[in-house]
Amino acid sequence: MKNLVFLFIVFLMNMNCNDPKNKTTDKTGEEMIQQTAKEKQITYTINANATIPVAIYFNDIKISEENTPLNSSVDVNGYALKNGKYKIKIQIFPVFRRGDTTVSPEDIKSCQFTFGSYVRNRETGDILDPKTYTQLSLRAPDAPVPYFEQEWEVEIKDLPYDLEGWSKGQDxxxxxxxxxxxxxxxxxxxxxxxxxxxxxxxxxxxxxxxxxxxxxxxxxxxxxxxxxxxxxxxxxxxxxxxxxxxxxxxxxxxxxxxxxxxxxxxxxxxxxxxxxxxxxxxxxxxxxxxxxxxxxxxxxxxxxxxxxxxxxxxxx
Structure with missing residues (x-):
């Protein structure tokens, strides 16, 4: 009888160990991707329409080239390690090839930026479910300036992953x-x-x-x-x-x-x-x-x- 009780306890322990709810091991990237439904594969992005040179920073990291106009979207998933609040900074520069030394208020006002998200169909490349969360409105100065800079805070809520990245890096x-x-x-x-x-x-x-x-x-x-x-x-x-x-x-x-x-x-x-x-x-x-x-x-x-x-x- 004691042997039967012992075997039953071992059985229960094994069942408990095999229960996924009790596992605390980290998921691999492959497992994470396979477990993320397509509609949840969200990419956050900054949409830019600027005919003069701009640089975009996200999470205190430059994510676009300097000194070039930008008429496209810049994805930020690679620089947001997890859900939370982040800073966007945009700089606008004079047109170097024209010999400009300042940026006019009119040039600044002509630039448009938004923060949003989309889902990409990886098989076809189609963009699905595009959303705009924030219009990154610019507060242009009254007079020309050597360069222009403005910051916003945005929140990311729906990333299905949590990356280590550089979070444990030395200062x-x-x-x-x-x-x-x-x-x-x-x-x-x-x-x-x-x-x-x-x-x-x-x-x-x-x-x-x-x-x-x-x-x-x-x-x-x-x-x-x-x-x-x-x-x-x-x-x-x-x-x-x-x-x-x-x-x-x-x-x-x-x-x-x-x-x-x-x-x-x-x-x-x-x-x-x-x-x-x-x-x-x-x-x-x-x-x-x-x-x-x-x-x-x-x-x-x-x-x-x-x-x-x-x-x-x-x-x-």
């Missing part, structure tokens, strides 16, 4: 600036060499943390994620080999309250690699020339995990 703003810059430059030099050698496998290894989180906030299934990683490797091998320019004319930038670091081009250009106009100020410092003209940058946002001395690429 780089507390480090000695010269030592930090030396370390960030050294990492960029290493990545530049990998890209210039066309080493797609090494690039994929360096960006595996970024790729894993991108698959989650982009709602990629395993096949789509695998295809994306493969395409990125192929592009490095095909386009970057012996095409990366020297690391030069850069400045250190810190984002996300000091938890992210990168290098960006410091000065304006009127043309670059036989393309005019092309202003690469504010681009990531890792730049490859186009085969005929123009260029593309491989921007990397770096963080230092707690207890580590090695940078990790977490976003772009």
């Amino acid at each position: 780089l703003s507390k480090m000695d600036k010269k030592e930090l810059e030396k370390k960030v430059v050294s990492f960029h030099e290493k990545v530049r060499e990998i890209l210039n050698q066309g080493s797609g496998n090494k690039w994929a290894d360096l960006t595996k943390k970024r790729a894993a989180e991108t698959a989650v906030f982009y709602y990629s299934n395993p096949e789509q994620q695998s295809t994306s990683v493969s395409e990125n490797k192929t592009n490095v091998e095909k386009y970057c080999t012996n095409m990366m320019i020297p690391l030069e004319d850069y400045e250190l930038k810190l984002y996300a309250g000091g938890k992210l670091a990168t290098l960006e081009r410091k000065n304006h250009t009127m043309e670059f690699n036989h393309k005019s106009p092309l202003d690469i100020k504010g681009w990531g410092a890792l730049i490859r020339k186009g085969q005929k003209s123009g260029a593309a940058d491989y921007r990397i946002l770096l963080y230092l995990p707690e207890g580590s001395n090695e940078f990790v690429i977490i976003r772009k």
